[in-house]
Amino acid sequence: MYDYAQVHVKYTIPPAIVLTIVLAPLFTRRDIFKICFLLVVAVAYTIPWDSYLITTGVWTYPSDVIVGPTVFDIPAEELFFFIIQTYITACLQILLSKSVVTATYLHNEADGQDPVGRSLKKRKRVGQVILSLCSILPLFMRGGHATGTYMKLILVWAGPVLFMLWTFAYQLLLTFSWSKTWLPIMLPTLYLWVIDTLALRRGTWCIESGTKLGIQVWPHLDIEEAVFFLMTNTLVVCGSIAYDNAAAVLDAFPSTFAVVPGIPSPALLLKGIFLSTSKYDIARIRGLQNALEVLARKSRSFYLASGVFAGRLRIDLILLYAFCRVADDLIDDAPSAEEADSWVKHFSNFLDTAYSPKYDRARFEQALAPFPAKAQSILVLLPTDKLPPQPLYSLLDGFRMDQRFFRKGPNQDPPIQTFADLERYASCVAATIGELCLSLVYQHDPDHLTDETTKQKCVAAGGEMGRALQYINIVRDVTTDAQSGRCYIPNEWFNKSSASSPVKHNEEVARHRKRILDIAFAIYAENRDAIEELPRYARDGIRVAVESYMEIGRVMRDRMQEGKPLDFTGGGKKGRASVPKWTRIWVGWRTMAGWRGSA
Numbered sequence: 001m002y003d004y005a006q007v008h009v010k011y012t013i014p015p016a017i018v019l020t021i022v023l024a025p026l027f028t029r030r031d032i033f034k035i036c037f038l039l040v041v042a043v044a045y046t047i048p049w050d051s052y053l054i055t056t057g058v059w060t061y062p063s064d065v066i067v068g069p070t071v072f073d074i075p076a077e078e079l080f081f082f083i084i085q086t087y088i089t090a091c092l093q094i095l096l097s098k099s100v101v102t103a104t105y106l107h108n109e110a111d112g113q114d115p116v117g118r119s120l121k122k123r124k125r126v127g128q129v130i131l132s133l134c135s136i137l138p139l140f141m142r143g144g145h146a147t148g149t150y151m152k153l154i155l156v157w158a159g160p161v162l163f164m165l166w167t168f169a170y171q172l173l174l175t176f177s178w179s180k181t182w183l184p185i186m187l188p189t190l191y192l193w194v195i196d197t198l199a200l201r202r203g204t205w206c207i208e209s210g211t212k213l214g215i216q217v218w219p220h221l222d223i224e225e226a227v228f229f230l231m232t233n234t235l236v237v238c239g240s241i242a243y244d245n246a247a248a249v250l251d252a253f254p255s256t257f258a259v260v261p262g263i264p265s266p267a268l269l270l271k272g273i274f275l276s277t278s279k280y281d282i283a284r285i286r287g288l289q290n291a292l293e294v295l296a297r298k299s300r301s302f303y304l305a306s307g308v309f310a311g312r313l314r315i316d317l318i319l320l321y322a323f324c325r326v327a328d329d330l331i332d333d334a335p336s337a338e339e340a341d342s343w344v345k346h347f348s349n350f351l352d353t354a355y356s357p358k359y360d361r362a363r364f365e366q367a368l369a370p371f372p373a374k375a376q377s378i379l380v381l382l383p384t385d386k387l388p389p390q391p392l393y394s395l396l397d398g399f400r401m402d403q404r405f406f407r408k409g410p411n412q413d414p415p416i417q418t419f420a421d422l423e424r425y426a427s428c429v430a431a432t433i434g435e436l437c438l439s440l441v442y443q444h445d446p447d448h449l450t451d452e453t454t455k456q457k458c459v460a461a462g463g464e465m466g467r468a469l470q471y472i473n474i475v476r477d478v479t480t481d482a483q484s485g486r487c488y489i490p491n492e493w494f495n496k497s498s499a500s501s502p503v504k505h506n507e508e509v510a511r512h513r514k515r516i517l518d519i520a521f522a523i524y525a526e527n528r529d530a531i532e533e534l535p536r537y538a539r540d541g542i543r544v545a546v547e548s549y550m551e552i553g554r555v556m557r558d559r560m561q562e563g564k565p566l567d568f569t570g571g572g573k574k575g576r577a578s579v580p581k582w583t584r585i586w587v588g589w590r591t592m593a594g595w596r597g598s599a
Helices: 003-026 029-055 078-098 117-139 149-175 181-203 223-252 267-274 281-299 302-305 311-332 337-354 361-368 372-381 389-406 419-444 454-478 479-485 500-535 538-559 581-592
Strands: 216-219
Touching: 003 078, 003 181, 003 372, 029 078, 029 149, 029 223, 078 181, 078 223, 117 149, 149 267, 181 223, 216 223, 216 302, 223 267, 223 281, 223 311, 281 302, 281 311, 302 311, 302 538, 311 337, 311 372, 311 389, 311 419, 311 454, 337 361, 389 479, 419 454, 454 479, 454 500, 454 538, 500 538, 538 581
Parallel strands: none
Antiparallel strands: none
């Protein structure tokens, strides 16, 4: 009795609960709005079609398997199926796409130098032809209760909507990896095929034999049911990706869409989806692609954390971090001190030009000219209108301190002579990044509810947290830094008499590493509560960025306590302490779920 309700209790509600638990810490406002929008559309569009199937006898339900209440002859359990299936599939698509910066998959199809864009235009037309035929040809099939009626009704119902969604979102559907498109379609489809097989075998619902083709995928699963669940999940995934496509266009092109609220209105989303691809700023897209590539190679902790941010804040944070990484690579990897100095001057000149009150295009292009092409594409996108200049100049001061390692003569003291020198260095290269990140957070805050006092407190705490993370970095990289002629442990800490004994020297270095690590955790403990005062929309992302890096410190602290060497490989470069990818993902999830790391 009440078999249909039991289907939900046993098979559909549990995976929905699991997905909710997994996704709850990761949900953004846009995610929630998208799911609600898809639910409303799915239910509203399916009710008339499903009601027709039931009233014409294509589908039937024994009276003892349903609770009783109906809407337009549709059992309450059936209505709930529309909701729960849409919810499960949408959640899965959101979860699998969290790491994607959707704007990087947009293409200007009028750009002759973009072979992908040119191919997309042709493939779009092929898809439209196929979906048009799927929508129109069933109309010429025999009507009534003739064989094939159910399949005809499925195709006529789903085909036009798929045609529309394909037309809107074909770029992403064609360029996303299979794990972002086919996987969220096929996983729930296969699962629902199994549920449907069990329900048909038990007689929970049945299809009239005169309306189906009589072909079975496997025993008890008719081809029509298999196609129905494949179509419905495809509709949900394509609808979700079409929403992402519209939001990506809005976020990617501030010159076209000056203001984009946290949750774009349906009218604004339509403007985004209808914007001609020929108007896409291809230079901006390529610059963002290059920035993301730099982060994926050079800053895995932030690359992971960036998936928690949304909209233009995420894009601007990626561009800021990529700028810092490009500067670090060009200056740090320079073959000589003279060339490193030259790069510092080039960056300083670039900032002077970018922050000049009077924009001079010729001067700006001249300032960009010394940089490699990929670096230029990133630098030109640096959101200087939202960033204060002073921290960026301080960052260059930190690079200048680095270069003193290569200028010191045989009788000259190292640059990091005292702990005050170490503090100043960490403030230049890391505290500045914390300040810049929080500047972007407040610039993009959709609510603007934070008072000035709280802002100043959080920005100051962000600078301190940046220092703590730099200390973690220094402790981790002692060996690799030494190989390149650098030592960030204050020189005054060393006992000069131990220098002649490698064993004593190594023991002393280990003590100093622990000392710096303890300082890092003390700063972290003192400032981590300030994260809770950040705007809610960015709080989780900042927390993940901090905790994923502090986890490296925790791993090192544990190894120190166990007497193990710190220079190991856990997914990073040889000789550098790191945290495996899945551990970082776990740390990120538990952090967003409200679990606080140890200080």
